[in-house]
Amino acid sequence: xxxTTDSRTRVERxxxxxxxxxxxxxxxxxxxxxxxxxxxxxPKYYLLTMYPYPSGDLHIGHWYIVTPSDALARFRRMHxxxxxxxxxxxxxxxxxxxxxxxxxxxxxxxxxxxxxNMRRQFRTMGAxxxxxxxxxxxxxxxxxxxxxxxxxxxxxGLAYRQRSAVDWCPNDGTLARExxxxxxxxxxxxxELVEKRDLDQWYLKTTxxxxxxxxxxxxxxxxxxxVQQTNWxxxxxxxxxxxxTAPSDHHPGGETIRVFTTRPDTLFGATFMVLAPEHQLVxxxxxxxxxxxxxAYVDQARRRTEIDRLSTEREKTGVAIGAxxxxxxxxxxxxxxxxxxxxxxxxxxxxxAVPAHDERDFAFATQFGLPIRRVVAAPGxxxxxxxxxxxxxxxxxxxxVNSGRFDGMPADEGGRAIVEWLAGQGKAEPxxxxxxxxWLISRQRYWGTPIPVIYxxxxxxxxxxxxxxxxxxxxxxxxxxxxxxxxxxxxAFLTVACPICGEPARRETDTMDTxxxxxxxxxxxxxxxxxDGPVDRAMTDVWTPVDQYTGGAEHAVMHLLYSRFWTKAMxxxxxxxxxxxxxRLFNQGQILGADGERMSKSRGNVEDPDQLVRRYGxxxxxLFLMFMGPWDQGGPWSPTGIGGIHRFLNxxxxxxxxxxGREHGDADAGRLPTGESQADAAxxxxxxAHRTLRDVxxxxxGFRFNTMIAKLMELSNTMYRYRGTPLAGxxxxxxxxxxxxLMLAPAAPHITEELWSRRAETAGQPWTSIHGESWPExxxxxxxxxxxxxxxxxxxxxxxxxxxxxxxxxxxxxAAALASPKVAxxxxxxxxxxxxxxxxxxxxxxxxxxx
RNA sequence: GCCGAAGUGGCGGAACGGCAUACGCGGCGGUCUCAAACACCGCUCCACGCAAGUGGUUGAGGGUUCGAAUCCCUCCUUCGGCACCA
Numbered sequence: 001x002x003x004t005t006d007s008r009t010r011v012e013r014x015x016x017x018x019x020x021x022x023x024x025x026x027x028x029x030x031x032x033x034x035x036x037x038x039x040x041x042x043p044k045y046y047l048l049t050m051y052p053y054p055s056g057d058l059h060i061g062h063w064y065i066v067t068p069s070d071a072l073a074r075f076r077r078m079h080x081x082x083x084x085x086x087x088x089x090x091x092x093x094x095x096x097x098x099x100x101x102x103x104x105x106x107x108x109x110x111x112x113x114x115x116x117n118m119r120r121q122f123r124t125m126g127a128x129x130x131x132x133x134x135x136x137x138x139x140x141x142x143x144x145x146x147x148x149x150x151x152x153x154x155x156x157g158l159a160y161r162q163r164s165a166v167d168w169c170p171n172d173g174t175l176a177r178e179x180x181x182x183x184x185x186x187x188x189x190x191x192e193l194v195e196k197r198d199l200d201q202w203y204l205k206t207t208x209x210x211x212x213x214x215x216x217x218x219x220x221x222x223x224x225x226x227v228q229q230t231n232w233x234x235x236x237x238x239x240x241x242x243x244x245t246a247p248s249d250h251h252p253g254g255e256t257i258r259v260f261t262t263r264p265d266t267l268f269g270a271t272f273m274v275l276a277p278e279h280q281l282v283x284x285x286x287x288x289x290x291x292x293x294x295x296a297y298v299d300q301a302r303r304r305t306e307i308d309r310l311s312t313e314r315e316k317t318g319v320a321i322g323a324x325x326x327x328x329x330x331x332x333x334x335x336x337x338x339x340x341x342x343x344x345x346x347x348x349x350x351x352x353a354v355p356a357h358d359e360r361d362f363a364f365a366t367q368f369g370l371p372i373r374r375v376v377a378a379p380g381x382x383x384x385x386x387x388x389x390x391x392x393x394x395x396x397x398x399x400x401v402n403s404g405r406f407d408g409m410p411a412d413e414g415g416r417a418i419v420e421w422l423a424g425q426g427k428a429e430p431x432x433x434x435x436x437x438x439w440l441i442s443r444q445r446y447w448g449t450p451i452p453v454i455y456x457x458x459x460x461x462x463x464x465x466x467x468x469x470x471x472x473x474x475x476x477x478x479x480x481x482x483x484x485x486x487x488x489x490x491x492a493f494l495t496v497a498c499p500i501c502g503e504p505a506r507r508e509t510d511t512m513d514t515x516x517x518x519x520x521x522x523x524x525x526x527x528x529x530x531x532d533g534p535v536d537r538a539m540t541d542v543w544t545p546v547d548q549y550t551g552g553a554e555h556a557v558m559h560l561l562y563s564r565f566w567t568k569a570m571x572x573x574x575x576x577x578x579x580x581x582x583x584r585l586f587n588q589g590q591i592l593g594a595d596g597e598r599m600s601k602s603r604g605n606v607e608d609p610d611q612l613v614r615r616y617g618x619x620x621x622x623l624f625l626m627f628m629g630p631w632d633q634g635g636p637w638s639p640t641g642i643g644g645i646h647r648f649l650n651x652x653x654x655x656x657x658x659x660x661g662r663e664h665g666d667a668d669a670g671r672l673p674t675g676e677s678q679a680d681a682a683x684x685x686x687x688x689a690h691r692t693l694r695d696v697x698x699x700x701x702g703f704r705f706n707t708m709i710a711k712l713m714e715l716s717n718t719m720y721r722y723r724g725t726p727l728a729g730x731x732x733x734x735x736x737x738x739x740x741x742l743m744l745a746p747a748a749p750h751i752t753e754e755l756w757s758r759r760a761e762t763a764g765q766p767w768t769s770i771h772g773e774s775w776p777e778x779x780x781x782x783x784x785x786x787x788x789x790x791x792x793x794x795x796x797x798x799x800x801x802x803x804x805x806x807x808x809x810x811x812x813x814x815a816a817a818l819a820s821p822k823v824a825x826x827x828x829x830x831x832x833x834x835x836x837x838x839x840x841x842x843x844x845x846x847x848x849x850x851x
Numbered sequence: 852g853c854c855g856a857a858g859u860g861g862c863g864g865a866a867c868g869g870c871a872u873a874c875g876c877g878g879c880g881g882u883c884u885c886a887a888a889c890a891c892c893g894c895u896c897c898a899c900g901c902a903a904g905u906g907g908u909u910g911a912g913g914g915u916u917c918g919a920a921u922c923c924c925u926c927c928u929u930c931g932g933c934a935c936c937a
Contacts, residue, residue, distance in 0.1 A: 311852035665891035710874035
């Protein structure tokens with residue numbers, strides 16, 4: 001006994017610090033992950049994970065995002081796919097610029113140093129990235145094609161210039177939303193009050209694809225994401241209606257205020273109008289005696305955030321501008337207000353207010369003592385009953401009232417009739433609007449793709465000729481301690497000869513939103529060095545769309561919608577053949593800091609995995625992150641429990657290398673469970689292994705990594721019970737070990753590779769990588785059972801469990817349940833009202849009336 | 852505020868109308884050890900009970916159903932997004 005008791009001294013211990021670097025080096029040496037994109041002998045599988053922003057260090061969140069994707073890549077390879085799993089860096093953006101302003105360095109230097117560091121850190125994960133296809137968006141070889149595509153979109157009429165407001169600091173220029181701080185909205189750097197400034201900016205016409213973007217046909221995306229995108233696009237059918245302004249002392253009238261409404265049936269109930277503070281007619285229509293108050297209100301409104309303005313909770317504010325409009329259906333003069341709950345960017349920036357049938361209008365009318373006139377009445381409601389709330393519901397049988405000759409018509413039909421009638425007079429037309437706005441891509445910043453446009457006094461807006469691309473960012477940069485765009489002061493960049501007339505002209509200094517970079521990067525991965533265009537059609541035709549995209553749910557609308565837009569625009573430019581970029585999407589959750597907040601350097605809650613990797617190894621960290629919970633959930637970071645994963649791997653190590661070992665502390669060590677023959681035990685092991693294989697396969701496919709690992713733990717626990725028994729090491733045991741290693745290989749690639757190679761060595765076979773093995777097949781015969789246990793409930797409460805033949809009929813189950821002594825005792829001679837044999841015999845419920 | 856998601860033991864979580872709490876952490880007890888650590892074995896939702904057992908429990912309240920953590924309604928809390936963070 002003594003020589004078998006302490007196995008730990010006999011068998012080499014699991015030491016990831018030795019095992020992991022060895023295999024990482026070996027894999028790199030063999031080029032195991034260099035995908036041959038021209039290999040057509042196997043089906044292709046394009047697995048894409050959202051590329052990271054090079055913030056400096058890989059934190060635990062990057063591991064959380066990447067390692068399950070890597071497990072999936074390995075899982076698919078074992079299924080015979082030629083897997084392309086690329087990586088790159090989303091290298092433009094605000095943080096690099098902030099760092100440069102702070103340190104006086106160059107955003108390029110900071111970014112590239114970070115990328116180099118992150119590349120190194122990525123390799124410690126054991127991730128199987130195709131590094132030779134890497135893309136760095138801040139490299140001219142990438143952003144040149146942003147410019148090229150922009151010019152193409154310009155030609156297609158998808159890019160245009162329009163004046164719009166930005167948050168502006170007199171010292172630091174345009175501010176991002178996160179740079180505006182505090183309730184009184186001040187600049188984060190200098191503390192100055194933030195203003196609005198109107199600038200001419202570049203837009204992409206996303207709304208041109210609004211209807212197509214509403215269709216998710218042919219793609220398998222999570223329902224909540226589709227719902228969010230649908231709501232974001234926000235298609236509304238209705239009508240645009242013209243209200244003429246009435247003549248007054250200060251104004252001759254006759255201007256048309258165009259409004260959009262989804263409820264033309266309520267037109268007779270319009271008792272006032274509201275213009276957005278930014279509306280062009282505010283200035284024109286305001287009466288002289290109202291001027292001061294209106295100007296003050298407009299100023300104040302422009303300083304508010306949109307979220308604030310749209311809040312239905314905040315008390316409604318607004319100012320009458322001292323002008324009236326004429327309701328086209330009844331000729332009534334109704335007052336015009338300016339109020340911040342109407343937004344310039346939606347519809348026409350003006351509304352007809354129907355307080356009786358719109359909650360916000362109701363609140364406003366109540367606040368300002370304006371008339372509320374019911375024009376839609378539910379059955380049983382009088383036309384002039386007092387209203388305590390807006391009536392917005394749609395019910396059967398509601399009729400128009402107080403609506404002239406439309407009285408008595410059903411609301412829907414009445415609405416159509418009113419629009420038709422006004423349309424005949426040229427005062428209305430049916431119209432569809434979207435909440436979706438065109439994409440403002442102009443950024444008044446240095447660290448982004450320069451927009452390739454030149455302004456010439458004679459020729460106007462002139463696109464940079466394709467052959468002059470890329471328009472490069474100047475290599476020196478001078479922020480002069482301020483946060484505004486240094487390109488503005490760079491004469492060498494600014495001054496350029498007009499491509500048409502050759503006269504001195506001025507370059508655009510705005511750069512592109514970084515969402516432009518991320519809207520098509522996966523196409524470039526396929527041919528990062530391709531010189532004849534942004535994408536190599538020969539590659540995209542084979543490899544795209546992406547089979548599986550994984551990334552954070554925080555990108556549900558913006559990035560994922562822009563990418564769909566960009567794909568459709570590239571398709572219409574003849575560059576690619578498909579309609580959608582990502583066939584299947586999975587949104588994983590976000591790892592938060594220990595404080596429950598988003599991880600960021602400024603909060604100081606960034607978790608560094610390096611220490612954990614040094615202590616436990618990459619495999620343990622990978623498994624721990626997958627085991628924490630469902631991948632789509634995320635949550636606050638805590639390393640509590642990582643020891644359990646490490647113990648699990650140690651047990652796998654012991655099972656594989658030391659099947660005959662026994663541990664102190666187990667009185668039954670080395671003995672089969674009482675009453676179990678060796679043949680029984682062998683069958684148990686086989687059944688457990690194959691049942692686990694069946695479940696684990698499904699879990700990988702459904703991204704349920706946490707339960708996948710739990711099931712592998714169960715299998716290893718079962719096997720541990722048989723360790724040291726005569727069973728250990730025989731055929732069934734060996735098969736179970738083999739399956740355990742294969743199932744674990746995608747998730748814990750290093751330890752399984754090590755154990756696999758040692759098995760081969762012991763068996764005297766040549767080395768082959770476990771990651772080149774095929775995924776094993778389930779032997780359903782091994783799982784088959786002859787008897788099973790069925791829970792028996794009485795009135796929904798568990799009272800007994802009975803053992804029945806696996807193929808028992810419902811009648812047999814019924815009889816067996818009633819034969820149970822415990823059930824009989826509760827029945828006490830009464831007969832049950834009914835007996836439910838549920839779920840194909842999974843459970844029996846005996847129902848008694850007054851139990 | 853609006854849109855989307857989530858609330859289950861001391862903690863992370865499992866259970867896709869059918870045995871609530873799998874798996875792991877932590878805790879308690881034990882084996883080994885001079886001792887500790889490691890490793891291993893057992894117990895561990897709450898209440899009452901020596902026990903067999905009985906009752907309760909999935910954020911709160913209501914509903915549908917033979918049966919609800921799961922479906923429906925109302926509410927509360929937390930997280931993501933709201934167009935210049937990426």
